[in-house]
Amino acid sequence: MNMKRLLTVTLILMVLTAALFAGGCAPEEGVVIGSKEFTEQLVLGQIAILALEHNGIPTIDETGLGGTVVVREAQEGGDVDLYWEYTGTALITHLGYDEAITDPQECYDVVAADDLERNNLVWLDYTPFNNTYTVMMRKSDSEAMGITTLSDLANAINEGVEAPEPGTWNFATDHEYTIRDDGYPGLQQLYGFEFEDVITMDLGITYGALRDGDVATAMGFATDGRIAAFELVNLEDDLNFHPVYNCSPVVRQETLDEFPEIADILNPIAAALTAEAMSAMNMEVDIEERLPVEVAEEWLREQGFIE
Amino acid sequence: MNKFFRWAVIPLLLIAAGVVIVIYTVNNPTDGLVARALTYQNIMTALQQHMGLMFVSMFGAIVVGVLVGIMLSRPKLYYIGRGVENIVNVGQTIPSLAILALFFTILGLGFRVAVFALFLYSILPILRNTFAGIIGVEPSIIESAKGMGMNPYRILTRIELPLAFPIIVAGVRTAVVINVGAATLATFIGGGGFGDLIVTGLSVGRSMVIFTGASLAAITAIFLDYVVGEIEGRIVRWT
Numbered sequence: 001m002n003m004k005r006l007l008t009v010t011l012i013l014m015v016l017t018a019a020l021f022a023g024g025c026a027p028e029e030g031v032v033i034g035s036k037e038f039t040e041q042l043v044l045g046q047i048a049i050l051a052l053e054h055n056g057i058p059t060i061d062e063t064g065l066g067g068t069v070v071v072r073e074a075q076e077g078g079d080v081d082l083y084w085e086y087t088g089t090a091l092i093t094h095l096g097y098d099e100a101i102t103d104p105q106e107c108y109d110v111v112a113a114d115d116l117e118r119n120n121l122v123w124l125d126y127t128p129f130n131n132t133y134t135v136m137m138r139k140s141d142s143e144a145m146g147i148t149t150l151s152d153l154a155n156a157i158n159e160g161v162e163a164p165e166p167g168t169w170n171f172a173t174d175h176e177y178t179i180r181d182d183g184y185p186g187l188q189q190l191y192g193f194e195f196e197d198v199i200t201m202d203l204g205i206t207y208g209a210l211r212d213g214d215v216a217t218a219m220g221f222a223t224d225g226r227i228a229a230f231e232l233v234n235l236e237d238d239l240n241f242h243p244v245y246n247c248s249p250v251v252r253q254e255t256l257d258e259f260p261e262i263a264d265i266l267n268p269i270a271a272a273l274t275a276e277a278m279s280a281m282n283m284e285v286d287i288e289e290r291l292p293v294e295v296a297e298e299w300l301r302e303q304g305f306i307e
Numbered sequence: 308m309n310k311f312f313r314w315a316v317i318p319l320l321l322i323a324a325g326v327v328i329v330i331y332t333v334n335n336p337t338d339g340l341v342a343r344a345l346t347y348q349n350i351m352t353a354l355q356q357h358m359g360l361m362f363v364s365m366f367g368a369i370v371v372g373v374l375v376g377i378m379l380s381r382p383k384l385y386y387i388g389r390g391v392e393n394i395v396n397v398g399q400t401i402p403s404l405a406i407l408a409l410f411f412t413i414l415g416l417g418f419r420v421a422v423f424a425l426f427l428y429s430i431l432p433i434l435r436n437t438f439a440g441i442i443g444v445e446p447s448i449i450e451s452a453k454g455m456g457m458n459p460y461r462i463l464t465r466i467e468l469p470l471a472f473p474i475i476v477a478g479v480r481t482a483v484v485i486n487v488g489a490a491t492l493a494t495f496i497g498g499g500g501f502g503d504l505i506v507t508g509l510s511v512g513r514s515m516v517i518f519t520g521a522s523l524a525a526i527t528a529i530f531l532d533y534v535v536g537e538i539e540g541r542i543v544r545w546t
Contacts (some may be wrong), residue, residue, distance in 0.1 A: 124348040172497070179344045200507070201416060201497040209497070214416055 001121050027305040031255055031262070034065045034080035039285045039292070040131065040223060040278065042085040046296035047247060047269060054306040055265050063292075076119060081255040082262070087111050087126060097102040100243030104130065107244050109258060111243060120253045124266050126169030128244040132233040133177060133242050134222040135187070135209055138164065142233045150237040154193035155219070163196075165213035172218035174203035182243055183220065192294055200245040209230065223275055225283030233284075247273070272303050317533055324525045332519045344507050344516045353520070356418065356499030357527065360490045361483075364422050368429035368482060371439040375430075376437025377463070384538065388438055399431045403489035410495040420497030425489055436478025440471030476539040483535055487528035491520075501527075 019056055023084040029050060035045030045063030052059050062080060071096055074080040087107045091097045095114050101107035104126065112123035132213045134183040135150060147153050156169075163169045177183045188194050199215060211230040220227060222234055249266045256262055277299065284295040300306045329350055336342035379388030410424040444467050452462045468475075494502030504520025507513075 172508070175494070175503070175507040178496050178503075179340050179507050179510070179513075179516075181339070183343075185343060197377040199417065200499070201493060202495045205411070205416065205496070209416055212415060214497075 004144040026215070028176075030060045031259065032060045032062050032081045034071045034074055034077065034083040035063035036068055036071050036083075037064050037066060039282050041084065042292040043281050043285060044247065044273075044294050045279075046293045047083060047300060048084070048266065050263050050293075050297055050300055051305055052262065053270055054300075055261065057259050057262065057265075075121065075250065075252065078252065082249055082251045084121075084247050085250045086245040086247050087123075088132065088243045090115060090250075091243075102240040102243055104244045104246050108246065108248070110250075115250070116253070122251045122253055122256050122263075124249045124263055125249065125270045126248040127270045127278070128246070129223055129273050129275040129278040130153060130244050130246050131221055131223045131278075132237075132245045133182060134227075134237070135171075136207075136217070136220050136227060136232045136234055138210060138213075139231045139233045139258055141165075141178065141216070142235070147235065148233075149238040150187070150191050150241070151238050153235055154191040157195070159192045163216045165217065168196045168216065170197035170199060170215045170217070171205040172199050172201060172215040174206060175200055176203075177219050184242070187208055187241050223279045223282055224230050225279055225281075228279050228283050229287045269300075269305055272305075314537060318339055318530055320532045321526050321533075325523055328519060328522055328526075332515055337513070337515050341513050341515050344504065344513070345519055350504070350519070350523070353499065353501050353503055354523070357490055357501050357524070357543075358505075359418070360422055360425060360493055360498060360500050361486055361527075361531070364425035364429055365483060365486055367426045368433055368486075369479060372424075372430040372433030372482075373437050376434045377441065377468075379434075379438050379469075380441035385442075386542055388442075392435060392438055392447070395431045395435050399435075403428060403485070404492050404495070407489070407496055407498075416497040418493075418498050421490075421496055423495035425486055425493070428489060429486050432481040432485070433475070433478045436481075437471065437475050440474030440478075441467045443474070444470045471543065473539070476535065476542075480535050480539075483531050484528055487524060487531065491524050 032163040033045055033049050033052075035041040042063055045061075049059045049061055049063070062074075065074060065080070065083075068089060071080060071083050072085070075083060085094075087104070088100060089263060090111045091101060091107060095111065095118070097110075101110060108123065108126050115121045115123060135153070137147060137153075142148060145156065145161065145164070147156055171184065173184055178185070178198070184195070184198070195217070199209075201209065206215075206218040207224065207230055208218055209215050210232055217235075218232075220232075220234075226232070248270065249262075251262060281295045281299055284290050285292055297306070329347070333345050333347060333350070335491055341518075378384060379391055406428050407421065407424050410420050410427075414420045414423065448466060448470070449462060452466050457465065489501050489506060490498075491502035493500050495505050501520045501524040505524070508516030508518075508520060517532055
């Protein structure tokens with residue numbers, strides 16, 4: 001009796017273990033989706049996974065893989081089939097161009113053609129959002145003073161318009177932006193103005209410094225969630241000084257040959273990813289501390305890409 | 308003349324070294340990014356901010372640290388003094404970056420907040436050494452002074468302070484060296500100084516910018532340590 005029961009339990013356990021191993025060891029089939037490790041990339045990775053799965057294409061989640069170079073090398077080596085990359089990053093970092101291109105279409109065309117020819121990687125359509133450097137003001141000041149573009153800002157400073165809190169046209173920046181080719185010295189030159197004072201600080205605190213009225217303007221990254229959360233606004237770069245960092249799903253040619261419908265699935269999604277949509281999702285994750293997959297699913301539902 | 312020359316030769320050498328480094332790096336930038344960071348104007352601004360950070364905070368720290376140290380060493384406050392000494396000892400174990408970050412969260416950012424944080428941080432070694440120096444004076448010496456009819460004020464100025472002086476100055480020198488180092492961290496909260504150069508260089512991987520910022524900060528530290536040491540020697544001879 002006792003012996004029998006023991007035998008049964010052992011048998012069940014063995015079968016279960018075998019099933020687990022079989023499940024784990026079975027050759028995985030599907031499109032491997034990768035991403036870099038920061039918030040925006042995690043959300044984009046989940047969007048791609050959910051959209052492909054919804055359309056019956058099996059996927060394997062390898063999001064949050066590592067830094068830019070790690071993910072890119074994984075893709076070139078065939079371990080990752082698809083991930084979202086920024087045109088500006090690919091241009092400078094992966095393809096080794098030394099001059100930035102500030103027109104989104106032109107940058108995309110160069111990158112897409114070159115990457116296909118050299119690495120057999122296909123760039124699907126790019127997003128309207130552009131995660132580049134941005135100069136920000138508080139929304140209330142921007143509305144009250146009618147400053148919505150960098151040219152407006154330059155005019156205001158040159159005409160001696162009184163600055164909002166703290167009463168001087170100062171500018172909070174991180175260290176890198178003071179020295180980069182696409183940093184603020186070049187910006188001032190192109191727009192023909194000068195900040196009255198520039199305060200260099202750690203990147204993470206420029207948003208808060210602007211919110212708290214320590215500075216009148218600050219630099220940041222265009223799709224950061226804190227811009228919306230802190231009621232800040234990006235000033236439009238109307239002379240296109242900053243290089244563009246639009247984002248595209250990049251797929252290996254072999255994967256696309258196998259699942260040609262990937263392009264039709266992801267292209268409309270990329271087109272719907274505006275700066276507002278992206279930064280709202282980043283904020284949901286960064287400020288509200290929700291999971292990237294939840295945020296991605298909610299957005300896809302709202303937009304009607306999945307039911 | 309000879310004496311002055313001997314006194315001045317090391318500071319002058321240090322200044323010369325700093326000037327040579329600045330002229331060399333400004334005129335031989337390794338690329339455009341380095342040229343943008345290392346201009347005479349940028350370096351002068353960093354120097355001014357760095358000096359401002361240090362001098363204001365050190366001056367305040369010496370005044371407050373020595374006065375509070377003396378006060379706490381009076382017999383009536385002695386036990387409070389022991390307590391404060393313990394708190395100060397604990398305070399000194401907090402890393403300088405943490406102090407700056409802490410005051411950033413309370414007071415916001417900028418030069419003044421950095422000065423205030425450095426000021427509080429520099430008080431610690433000065434206060435502790437002043438207290439310890441005065442407490443450490445042989446009780447028999449004070450007894451004899453009393454026996455000679457000295458009042459407490461004269462005992463303090465003629466006996467206790469002169470005897471404690473080397474220890475107090477050692478505290479000041481410690482504070483100066485800590486201060487120059489901590490001042491390079493002010494850049495993270497918008498305080499400026501040589502830290503601007505160091506961190507900018509780090510952020511884009513340009514070692515010439517890092518080298519210039521770091522060596523100028525080091526030269527400043529050695530320079531000030533030497534000056535304080537010399538002043539110590541002078542005053543000891545004078546008392």
